Amino acid sequence: DVKVTQSSRYLVKRTGEKVFLECVQDMDHENMFWYRQDPGLGLRLIYFSYDVKMKEKGDIPEGYSVSREKKERFSLILESASTNQTSMYLCASRVAGNQPQHFGDGTRLSIL
């Protein structure tokens, strides 16, 4: 069974802080993704990575960066957290090709 683990279920940070969200998958998947989910807006893609050290911007990359130094780990970084980044963040991974993405349980991030 695919396991995608996000380091925190709930996180509270202050505006201006640098925030790291970590995601690890145990299935040697090439592709990894970060989404945020907001009421009425569905899942919006922030960044994705199709291989180690590779990254691509999604639909809403502003205010975020990512790091993929190892195949199993994909980190999302909020450079200077703002209140409009309060959201549910979801990490996913997928083997290359026409396969479904598998999601972690999400991190509920609140920026105060």
Place this chain on the structure above:
Amino acid sequence: DQQVKQNSPSLSVQEGRISILNCDYTNSMFDYFLWYKKYPAEGPTFLISISSIKDKNEDGRFTVFLNKSAKHLSLHIVPSQPGDSAVYFCAARTSNQAGTALIFGKGTTLSVSS
């Protein structure tokens, strides 16, 4: 511009009846479509997929239909059960482009009453 649209934010169905969730897309390059189910405070879980070479795929109580000419797909759940109450997301991608991500709709909240 939304490439994947779920125009019904919510749907209420009685237990035992059929639930039909709809999804429209605008990008004719999409050739792989999926449905995900999401409970509160959990990540989405994969339900069923269909590639554009098919017009129907069935897995137990779940069937996905694809109408390429109308750029429309639907998920049928028969019979509906209270445990099916969740948010359902439609997603699509273009499989012949390496490293492309799924594009999701905004979701439809299904409520199944007993």
